[in-house]
Amino acid sequence: MRNFSHKLKLSSALLKRLQHRVTAGNLNSPRCFTTTEGHRPTIVHKRSLDILHDPWFNKGTAFSMTERDRLDLRGLLPPNVMSSKQQIERFMVDLKRLEVNARDGPSDPNALAKWRILNRLHDRNETMYYKVLIDNIEEYAPIVYTPTVGLVCQNYSGLFRRPRGMYFSAEDRGEMMSMVYNWPSEQVDMIVVTDGSRILGLGDQGVQGIGIAIGKLDLYVAAAGINPQRVLPVMIDVGTNNEKLLADPLYLGLQQHRLEGDEYISVIDEFMEAVFTRWPHVIVQFEDFQSKWAFKLLQRYRNTYRMFNDDVQGTAGVAIAGLLGAVRAQGRPMIDFPKMKIVVAGAGSAGIGVLNAARKTMARMLGNTEIAFESARSQFWVVDANGLITEARENIDLEARPFARKVNEADRQGLKEGASLVDVVRKVKPDVLLGLSAVGGLFSKEVLEALKESTSTRPAIFPMSNPTTNAECTPEEAFSIVGENIIFASGSPFKNVDLGNGHVGHCNQGNNMYLFPGIGLGTLLAGARIISDGMLQAAAECLAAYMTEEEVLNGIIYPPISRIRDITKEVAAAVIKEAIEEDLAEGYRDIDSRELCRLNQEEINTFVENNMWSPEYPTLIYKND
Ligand SMILES: NC(=O)C1=CN([C@@H]2O[C@H](COP(=O)(O)OP(=O)(O)OC[C@H]3O[C@@H](n4cnc5c(N)ncnc54)[C@H](O)[C@@H]3O)[C@@H](O)[C@H]2O)C=CC1
Numbered sequence: 001m002r003n004f005s006h007k008l009k010l011s012s013a014l015l016k017r018l019q020h021r022v023t024a025g026n027l028n029s030p031r032c033f034t035t036t037e038g039h040r041p042t043i044v045h046k047r048s049l050d051i052l053h054d055p056w057f058n059k060g061t062a063f064s065m066t067e068r069d070r071l072d073l074r075g076l077l078p079p080n081v082m083s084s085k086q087q088i089e090r091f092m093v094d095l096k097r098l099e100v101n102a103r104d105g106p107s108d109p110n111a112l113a114k115w116r117i118l119n120r121l122h123d124r125n126e127t128m129y130y131k132v133l134i135d136n137i138e139e140y141a142p143i144v145y146t147p148t149v150g151l152v153c154q155n156y157s158g159l160f161r162r163p164r165g166m167y168f169s170a171e172d173r174g175e176m177m178s179m180v181y182n183w184p185s186e187q188v189d190m191i192v193v194t195d196g197s198r199i200l201g202l203g204d205q206g207v208q209g210i211g212i213a214i215g216k217l218d219l220y221v222a223a224a225g226i227n228p229q230r231v232l233p234v235m236i237d238v239g240t241n242n243e244k245l246l247a248d249p250l251y252l253g254l255q256q257h258r259l260e261g262d263e264y265i266s267v268i269d270e271f272m273e274a275v276f277t278r279w280p281h282v283i284v285q286f287e288d289f290q291s292k293w294a295f296k297l298l299q300r301y302r303n304t305y306r307m308f309n310d311d312v313q314g315t316a317g318v319a320i321a322g323l324l325g326a327v328r329a330q331g332r333p334m335i336d337f338p339k340m341k342i343v344v345a346g347a348g349s350a351g352i353g354v355l356n357a358a359r360k361t362m363a364r365m366l367g368n369t370e371i372a373f374e375s376a377r378s379q380f381w382v383v384d385a386n387g388l389i390t391e392a393r394e395n396i397d398l399e400a401r402p403f404a405r406k407v408n409e410a411d412r413q414g415l416k417e418g419a420s421l422v423d424v425v426r427k428v429k430p431d432v433l434l435g436l437s438a439v440g441g442l443f444s445k446e447v448l449e450a451l452k453e454s455t456s457t458r459p460a461i462f463p464m465s466n467p468t469t470n471a472e473c474t475p476e477e478a479f480s481i482v483g484e485n486i487i488f489a490s491g492s493p494f495k496n497v498d499l500g501n502g503h504v505g506h507c508n509q510g511n512n513m514y515l516f517p518g519i520g521l522g523t524l525l526a527g528a529r530i531i532s533d534g535m536l537q538a539a540a541e542c543l544a545a546y547m548t549e550e551e552v553l554n555g556i557i558y559p560p561i562s563r564i565r566d567i568t569k570e571v572a573a574a575v576i577k578e579a580i581e582e583d584l585a586e587g588y589r590d591i592d593s594r595e596l597c598r599l600n601q602e603e604i605n606t607f608v609e610n611n612m613w614s615p616e617y618p619t620l621i622y623k624n625d
């Protein structure tokens with residue numbers, strides 16, 4: 001709260017309320033950290049080794065001598081009291097040792113070793129772990145998140161040491177309502193849940209998918225400042241259809257095929273009821289559910305619970321922001337977006353999510369009428385594993401049906417049902433080629449050669465599939481084949497390309513990580529009843545407007561990950577504002593909806609900032625229960 005009133009000239013009544021909120025948070029929840037946490041003690045109900053073994057409270061060698069006395073720690077630690085800065089220096093020496101002989105590149109085998117070292121730190125000292133992650137986010141996001149998190153999921157049986165998060169399995173039916181009370185935290189703000197059925201582009205990983213929920217929540221803490229004591233990764237194990245895992249005696253999940261139909265839904269229903277009973281204000285992010293369930297569950301829960309599907313809705317927003325950036329990068333106004341011809345490879349949860357959102361955005365720009373919505377449809381050409389989707393296809397997925405081209409439209413373009421991607425690109429000459437297919441190398445030399453005939457002055461190539469090996473093409477391939485004048489965005493990080501003439505081919509990371517943390521934080525702080533399309537749209541528009549004209553003209557359409565905390569703050573503020581406008585905001589803690597409504601833009605920004613957790617050690621005070 002330093003300089004708060006001075007800076008924003010807030011009314012003293014409002015200032016008091018905001019100040020009270022921060023204070024009350026600490027007192028009500030002794031383990032709650034906030035930005036002002038460093039100045040207020042935290043009450044703990046344990047001492048001695050119990051403290052050292054609790055990653056939420058542990059400070060390791062940073063416990064001061066007086067604290068060591070107060071908490072019965074004297075003698076349990078080496079005598080030299082270290083500052084947190086020294087602790088991190090010592091840790092980084094260990095972590096960096098791995099890099100001495102490391103070759104470049106995200107798939108380097110050292111990535112897994114780095115993950116192990118970071119994970120051990122996560123297990124023993126959360127504050128320090130998040131400090132390392134936040135201060136070095138560019139370097140370690142690719143370790144705790146895509147691409148390395150994919151490798152972690154695939155090798156989970158071997159890597160598993162200490163459990164993290166909760167596991168609900170098909171065997172727990174009827175027990176979930178009581179099981180949920182086994183989690184030690186009284187307050188949970190954010191749950192990321194997966195059933196492991198489609199982890200990144202790696203298919204069914206069964207129980208091993210918990211790694212993705214952990215990785216996403218790491219970003220919630222690092223980017224959105226959600227208190228790490230209030231996040232909960234969840235794995236719902238309904239079996240796996242991955243035969244390799246089923247045959248592996250060391251596999252840690254249920255060794256049975258996946259539940260289907262009503263049996264499956266009843267497990268997810270029971271889980272939702274249990275977590276919302278214990279934590280009525282929690283937000284649940286569905287992650288990496290196979291498409292057939294992703295859409296059904298989203299429709300089933302989105303009007304009842306505070307939930308969203310990151311792959312369907314988060315990805316859509318990030319892609320829209322990127323597509324609008326691609327329009328601006330041609331020196332055209334965003335309103336030209338409805339003129340873009342877009343080829344999408346992949347009609348799963350992510351591809352269809354993007355198509356629906358892009359169509360709606362175009363329709364809005366064209367006047368938001370039925371006719372506008374209908375005409376926007378004709379900007380898209382969708383190719384899946386069976387080629388171009390037209391109305392001639394038998395058994396089209398319900399979600400893909402609105403994007404099936406009419407047979408006569410396809411004919412006019414010289415295309416048939418099931419036409420190959422290269423033929424579609426050759427004939428359509430799209431402005432944008434976007435991949436959410438999970439097929440590495442799908443944008444082959446031929447496909448990229450065909451894109452050279454694009455009618456766009458600056459074609460956009462978005463190989464958005466993860467992890468790195470599943471990217472539809474590399475930036476080197478894109479820039480060398482299609483030319484320098486492209487916009488490139490991939491789902492997993494790549495290094496910029498040296499184009500050899502003093503020019504740099506910029507590699508953007510088009511990943512839902514730029515939106516989901518802000519969507520979650522904004523929803524939390526607004527106390528929104530549900531997450532509406534308008535809130536998601538506001539998040540996407542905020543990201544789209546974040547980059548300056550100059551950056552966009554230089555091909556930079558997304559912020560670097562080093563700015564993820566800043567963009568997340570802005571996205572959260574945009575989400576809150578929209579929730580207020582839609583009358584969905586019920587307030588957060590002791591800031592009720594009326595007070596929220598009175599906040600101006602600057603005050604909303606400050607409200608967000610003041611409720612983001614930072615990794616600072618609080619002073620610990622022991623109190624008997
Ligand atoms: N960058 C980002 O933020 C995000 C990236 N993704 C990535 O998108 C990919 C797909 O995810 P989902 O849609 O959930 O998977 P999905 O399995 O539901 O869908 C995959 C789609 O690709 C199609 N496909 C398969 N082979 C193809 C081929 N040869 N040509 C054209 N299409 C082909 C399938 O028919 C299906 O329609 C994954 O790799 C995932 O990691 C997903 C969410 C966010």
Ligand SMILES: CC(=O)C(=O)O
Pocket residue numbers: 146199200201288310311465466491511512513
């Ligand atoms: C990024 C993400 O959510 C995915 O690849 O599934």
Ligand SMILES: [Mg+2]
Pocket residue numbers: 200287288310311
């Ligand atoms: Mg995902």
